[in-house]
Amino acid sequence: MASFFHVYRPEGVNSKYRLIVFDDSKEAFIPLTEFYNDQVKRISESSVIAYLNTLEPFFYWLKHKGRYKASKVCWDDEPEAVKEVVRQYLLDQMHCKIRGRDGHEGVYLTSKSSKTVQLFLSAIKGFYKTMIRLKKYSYANPLIDLEFKDSLSEQPGERGNRPRMPKAAGTEEPLSFRKQTDSYFKIINEEWVPEIIGDWDLPYRIYQAGDTDGWRLRDEVITRFMFETGARISEILELTVGDYRKRSDIHEFAATNKGSFKRRIKFIRISPETLKLLIKYVNSERRQSANTQVKFNDLPDRESLFLSTRGTPYTYSAFYSNWTKITKHAGIKLNPHKARHWFVTSMLRSIYEQSETAGQIEDKKKQLIEYMKWREPDTLTVYEHYYDEEKFRDLHEKLQESYMKREKEYFKSAKSRSQIVKPAIQTVFELEISEDKKDWLNEFYEGMEP
Numbered sequence: 001m002a003s004f005f006h007v008y009r010p011e012g013v014n015s016k017y018r019l020i021v022f023d024d025s026k027e028a029f030i031p032l033t034e035f036y037n038d039q040v041k042r043i044s045e046s047s048v049i050a051y052l053n054t055l056e057p058f059f060y061w062l063k064h065k066g067r068y069k070a071s072k073v074c075w076d077d078e079p080e081a082v083k084e085v086v087r088q089y090l091l092d093q094m095h096c097k098i099r100g101r102d103g104h105e106g107v108y109l110t111s112k113s114s115k116t117v118q119l120f121l122s123a124i125k126g127f128y129k130t131m132i133r134l135k136k137y138s139y140a141n142p143l144i145d146l147e148f149k150d151s152l153s154e155q156p157g158e159r160g161n162r163p164r165m166p167k168a169a170g171t172e173e174p175l176s177f178r179k180q181t182d183s184y185f186k187i188i189n190e191e192w193v194p195e196i197i198g199d200w201d202l203p204y205r206i207y208q209a210g211d212t213d214g215w216r217l218r219d220e221v222i223t224r225f226m227f228e229t230g231a232r233i234s235e236i237l238e239l240t241v242g243d244y245r246k247r248s249d250i251h252e253f254a255a256t257n258k259g260s261f262k263r264r265i266k267f268i269r270i271s272p273e274t275l276k277l278l279i280k281y282v283n284s285e286r287r288q289s290a291n292t293q294v295k296f297n298d299l300p301d302r303e304s305l306f307l308s309t310r311g312t313p314y315t316y317s318a319f320y321s322n323w324t325k326i327t328k329h330a331g332i333k334l335n336p337h338k339a340r341h342w343f344v345t346s347m348l349r350s351i352y353e354q355s356e357t358a359g360q361i362e363d364k365k366k367q368l369i370e371y372m373k374w375r376e377p378d379t380l381t382v383y384e385h386y387y388d389e390e391k392f393r394d395l396h397e398k399l400q401e402s403y404m405k406r407e408k409e410y411f412k413s414a415k416s417r418s419q420i421v422k423p424a425i426q427t428v429f430e431l432e433i434s435e436d437k438k439d440w441l442n443e444f445y446e447g448m449e450p
Helices: 030-039 045-065 079-092 117-133 202-213 217-229 233-237 241-245 272-283 316-330 338-354 358-372 389-414 435-446
Strands: 005-008 019-022 097-101 104-108 185-187 252-256 264-269
Touching: 005 045, 019 030, 030 045, 030 117, 045 079, 045 117, 045 233, 045 316, 079 097, 079 117, 079 185, 117 185, 202 217, 202 316, 202 338, 202 389, 217 233, 217 264, 217 272, 217 316, 217 338, 233 252, 233 316, 241 252, 264 389, 338 358, 338 389, 358 389
Parallel strands: 104 185
Antiparallel strands: 005 019, 097 104, 252 264
């Protein structure tokens, strides 16, 4: 199916754009291109790519089917026209139901609704915010409810005319921040359900496929980080040498969290075996690409742990390209974020297996919640010292011992099995740029100003 698509700037080409979005006629679509190049400076690249992936089908649909009052609609038309095409897209393409409310419209998800409705609404609202900031769109943001008024400060507390007590005090009924949004299209019946990954051998299948396919040590280390820490891939790729030195435990790293604006507000833990592989990578493979040839202990704090072959920080798109090759070799289709779900599933299983009382289970659950840095607005009680890092270290070390024992058993049994046969997978889509595609792409860039 034809659609809009994006291509990274070829090596050796000078351009102010690192990535360009093209329409189905292979003409550059500058609004989405500007959106990417603006947002990638503000949020993680993986998030921007996710936004692009959900916006490109919409703009293709808009180009061919977007209508308002029998007239064709362009992205920069008046707000009412934009609202109408977004509404039609939600109804026709994302299979939602929509009901009008005061000053906004409620979006109801159905059994046929796309899983990316929330992502799409966030992306399209962010797109128009960017266009307004860049002075590319001359109206008010059509995806914002202009009549929205934050009523949180107006909600009375338990003490009459006196100000509300802070949330941490635990004396006031907690406010539901999640429902307070200025979006014009508000999802009414959204319910996030965590995905349970019950395949206990999943990481070992990936490790074996990578080993058979001859993956780089860098990608092996990153993959082990994903399954052992439960961290998001963007958080792992942002790690620096200084993040390792900030923690007193040799198996821990300071790390960013979603919404922390690059601040290191949590820590992640790896196994001793993965630490050895990391140091081996930094002292060998990484040095082949790095500008400086010093070893791990002498690297400056600001140095990124993971580098591309060009010596630049390793990006999500580059990792994802290598990741899909490995997962395809393993015979599965797996988004990197599923490793986070697998980690949580495995930790919960371990908590129940290793706990003897209900109190121990609840205590370990609290430790896990704090380690993952989940934000739950409905939590009534917050205690400053309720999380004991040492307890989690003990729990984590026991789990890693279990992982390593299971991994050795898996590879030992694999020797008696026949070599992995690469299955034909019809669900995996790979965009390969042929020589003729490279030609038109290079010609396009040659005509652009650097």
